[in-house]
Amino acid sequence: MNEWGLPIEKCVKYLRDGASNGVKACELLNVDSMSCLAHYLHLIVGCEMVKKKSDKTSKAMMAAAKSDEDIDAALEQIACEEIEAFIEESCAATWADLDKLRRVVEIFRKLAVYFSRPVLVPQTDCATRWNCTHAMLLRMLELRTALDDFFGHVARTREFSDAKFEQPTAELWLVIRCLVVGEKYPTLVMAVPVLRTIERKIKDEEMFEAITRSVGNEAFVPRVKTLMQSVRRTYVTLFTERFKEKLPMELLWISAPDPRSAELKHLNHEEAKTAIAHLKAAVFEMGKDIRATQSTSEEDTRVAKDSSRPPSAAKKNVAWLTEVFSGGTERYVEEAPTVADDKLKDECDSQVRQYLGDAHGTRVTTDALQWWSTRRGK
Template identity: 30%
Template sequence: MDALEAQVKQDTDLRLYKMKNQKRKDVWYFARLTPKDQFGPVLDRDLTNEHGGSAICLLCSTTMTFRIGKHKMVEHMNGKHADELEIYRVRYNLVVTAGGGIRMQRVARRLDSELMDAACLDNIVHVRTITPKEQRQVNKLLARWVARHFRPMIIVEDEAFKEFVFYITHELGRVSMVLPNRSQLRNDIVALAVYYRKLVKEAILRFCVFYSLTSDIWTGGDGHSYISLTIHFLTDAFELRSWTLEVQELPGIHDGAAIAAALNKMSEEWGLSKEYCTKLVRDGGTNMVSAADTLAIPTMACVAHSLRLVVAGAMIKKKKTIDQPEELPAWAAEVSKESAEPIMEHEEDEQLSREDRDQMDTLRDLAVDEMETYLNDTIVNLGRNETNAVRGVVQRFRTLACYFRKSPKGQNRLAECQVRARGIKRSDALRVQVDCPTRWNSCWDMLQRLIVLEDSLVRFFAHVRSPPGRVEFAGMEDKLWWPKASDWLTIKCLTTLLIPFGAATAALSGQQYPTMPLVVPILNSIRKHLSRTDLFAELVAVAGDEAFVAETLVMMNDCRRFILNLFDKRFTIFENSELVWVAYLDPRIGKRMSYLSECSRQGQRQSCPSCSSTDASSRMLRGALTPDTSPEHTPDPISNDRKLPKRSFWA
């Protein structure tokens, strides 16, 4: 205990001495007295119990008022350090008497050496109680972790979590701290949010002059609608800043006036002046357009969102209606018997509560509704037949992917087929993916994975129709859809058709570099890709001279023209907007826009605000807009700049 006592003296700067005439030696072995201030001159050897003003626990530094016969050290030790007391009594063969004292046991001890080593008091180390300042920092860090990663606040009352914290603090760190309860944690999170809002407001006031906004509206599974507001701006050092400022409930009818009022209120709360808003990026809804017009803010539709709408006609799942609810696949009843708990169709739903799963289903249905509405409003019936056939093939492959997702037996057999077909280890077998309407590019990923697994799937269906397979998959032979060669050719052509859409969505969704200069080059490249009449020539050549090849080629070319038609209707306005000179001004992009005619270049020079003056800086900008055709003066800035995506199909 001498080492513990010395450590406590150093930590607390208190004068400590042992209690005289101890009734509970086990308790006072771990505790000391401190004298009252008026007895400072008294020597340590002369201090008695009457001189004591307080008592301190050497194990946790807890202090309490002390008077002879009136103190709570025994209660404290029994409540907080019962294990240490028991170790002491075992070592010295002591027991507590009925009167509250302590005496030697009459029965001789019989303890093996391992127990004695574990009970050795020399191994007891002082545990320090953290200071109030340290406790506040602990609460703050815990609140930040829970809020940032969306942890449930009840986690602080979880016994396993408390055991984990106790081990790393008390056992390893030798410090004692108190975990906040849910109510305290909630208050800490609110205080943290207030603090961060203050920091963001100060940063906007200090660094932001001109800014752009993005906003979206959605409906949760509880039927409540919400609106968000995110700000984007560049600092004086050209550092990109983006913060989601608000997510608020938006009750009532979502017309342009209501949306404008909500956006205006949120902007005023953050001190944002509309005069300095350069652009509001939104979805393609007429209500958002009306809101921007009401606020007199320049606006544009989200390009990545618009790309998603263009390809929706050939890829989205069938919309559920009251008259025609979604039908269960023929294999659903058999698959439900394979596991005690039903397997979720979407892997990301596995960790969600039932309420959150219902909300995700609502969001997926809303995404399908939005794409259906766009197609109906834009095309009516023109060209829908060409994509309905392709959409039907995609839906059948989607149902097949769902089967392998939900059937452990089917998934295991497909993995075995991969081992034989692809010559891989069992642990390297790929899993079939299921698309999600709210995740862009997920349908393309699903089809691409199925194409990779084509040979393995052929082996799987051959096994199902074999005698052993009819036993293993009894009753499933006629319930599973077997893709034909024409179906495989269809999705191969479709993924080829949509390759640039996936790359464009990924590039335009970047947050570490400016995406606006990329818009026009990307759109131009997609148009050239969709305009290729020989786009499917290589796939058709590999497929051979079967009768279905010519029919599939006609269908896919009709689909290509349909998507090109949608693309033109949606994006012509972008390619004739200020986005052209925005791209042209960026030397990393402008020098590669070789498809622009000289007339177009001259027009962009005239429309660029910075290039209409005659000062030296504007002449320099006009020079930047003139492509240098000499190879030695054409650097490769895109590949050298880490802030831009690598050169791709648009370069």
């Protein structure tokens, strides 16, 4: 953080991936942290789109073992394989469908890599990043007409006959179209509204109907629908387990300052009550900071005016005694709410109510920053 010029004292919350070293670093820095939602989504979508790594088997590791450490690693691999075998036996159909989908993605990946040789290249992906796989597939869909023309040329002329790639069938194109149809990506402020939308989307059993109808009564349509419904159910399971009761409380209310979501329709009744309460508390804390800053400025002005007057002997003596008996520190006393605090809280609550009323019915196409700029000073 020092190298990048990021002052740690101004860091409110650090977004990290799920790696243990990131968690440990935040603990050492005493920085509040939360796991990045993007990484949560990457872990879910990666099950279908990211290329699988070819891991060594326990037999290969045991055969190559040259030390006790190598044997321990091989035994650990055996235990992992036993667990994996149990999971695969329990979810045999699901794993088969996921592998089938990965093979489809791999066909398009090989095409993208093959055509990356000329100067004008399609977008290729990185095996560890699902989002660039998604971008690659979208680009391949855009190039479908050109690819069909290319394969037609190959069939007529037998040119490029030595190339090791497979022509995607209409069935494979349909699989890819279904795979990318539900893509949405939330920013942190809009995390809960977008995640709730994604949840409704993937739980919709008819989410592929419009796409499958677009190809007519082809014989492969039932196969594709069966495959994608299996994948959809897997997404639902992974999504539910990943996000069930794991979102920080701040995410419930930080979307409220966006006038488009100020009505909190994406939350249930209890969540909305909690969100409004936290929003009012945050506004009150911000109001106290503003008031303290103003008071400090006024005090600095007064001290500057009084600095020309030398302190009396009595004041010097009191200051010295205070230093002696307090050890240089003041006793901590929890501040009781003052009349000024109560007045400020009422004013903040009134401002929140006025904002929620003004934001009612805001169009979804509204620019939130522009909306706020026109209401500055209200």
